Amino acid sequence: MASSGAGYDLSASTFSPDGRIFQVEYASKAVENAGTVIGIKASNGIVLGVSKPLLHKMVVPSTCSYKRIHSVDEHAGIASTGFLPDARQLVGRAIDEAANWEDQYGVKVPPEVLADRLGYFMHYYTLSGGLRPFGASCVIGAYDQDTKQYKLHMVEPNGSAASYYGVATGKGKQAAKTELEKLNLHKEPCTVDEAVKHIAKILTMLHQENKDNEGKPLEMELSWICEASKYKHVGVPKARIAEVTAWVQEQLEEEDDDEEEAMEE
């Protein structure tokens, strides 16, 4: 699928003859090579998860340094991937949009509006000759206080935003999407507790399947919005993450054993 830009890829304000803007596509490449992000909209909440494999032992393994999931407002959070400094800029913009909305209208920004505004902003950077597109995608999880509904959106480097039942982006997005589709979230939503398990399992599987990660620990960032978090966007409690990590290990060992049995037969 890699085609040569052949001179049409020098600026974001140039279309190619087959109607593509190469600079924007290259920006998406930055996302495709970065850590996996998964979001699930459950019946009673939203869960966002980011795979943060620890690259070398000198990095302090805590979420404070190079945090990947940020709260945009009490009721909304963004998990981002791609070129991390670009992602941080986008989060900053989202925070401003949310704060301005509340200042103007006295209510929390509705999730769809936040996603649209961020998309609008990202799209602007694909139009101007002097600017480059953002090399990051944002997965937005939010709770709409007025309609009492949870919403999951993703905004991509080209500026398009859409609402999802389940979404994955980053390096492992193909495999993650396959797993998400098996869950049938669009027919029957899972609960928030199940969603945490699903995301943890998929992220761990993807990490382990990659031979390069042999021996490197996976650090996951998980956040949620649900009744247990008082409808606010917060990190999933450490105790819960520990439980789920243990559960995932069991599950994967069982599946390995099942596979081995199947092969022996």
Next chain:
Amino acid sequence: MTTEVSMMHSAESQNLKDGEVSTGTTIIAIPFQGGVVVGADSRTSTGSYVAVRTSDKIACLSDHIYACRSGSAADTQALTDYIRYYLQQLKIETGRPARVKSAAHLLQKLVYQNKDNLSAGMIVAGWDPVEGPAIYSIALGGTCLKVPFAFSGSGSLYITGLLDSEFRENMTKEEARTLVKKALAHAMARDGSSGGIIRTVAITAEGNDRDYTSQLPYGPVSY
């Protein structure tokens, strides 16, 4: 925290420009089960001259949100025009009807940021799918208060006792409307800047019901 009440007795004390008209007024909003009744008198005065006897001080801001205007007619018309525009844009962007809270908040911002140049006391009342009936009172300096019922304008002083005594929660639409008319009639009897006809609008989820009457339930002549 004090809510300023304007004593509108003369053009000078109201900070009106020469020739500017005032809606020295009585305006009121009373909730009922499933909605709000807003009411106003219809006198627009320039000093002691009644410029318009049958003016409409009840402005529609959106499908289910109305504002009652008191103070400078020019200022309040300009403000309601802005809010109507903002609420239209808000509906397009969010795809849902605006909340009464948002309308009141927008108006508060405008009044507070321009308090030196404005003379406007308004009541924003209506119904939205999130909260149901809601009433907000926005005073001269930009104070915005959510209240169970509201009354404002120069004539409102004379009916404070009446309303405190007669207001009940969970009235029916007709009971609320009757109370609105009664209170307005009493205010119009005592306040020189309030008079004319009584206009009312009953706002509910299903729709709005606008009416007026020149038969005041209380006045110098009993019909």
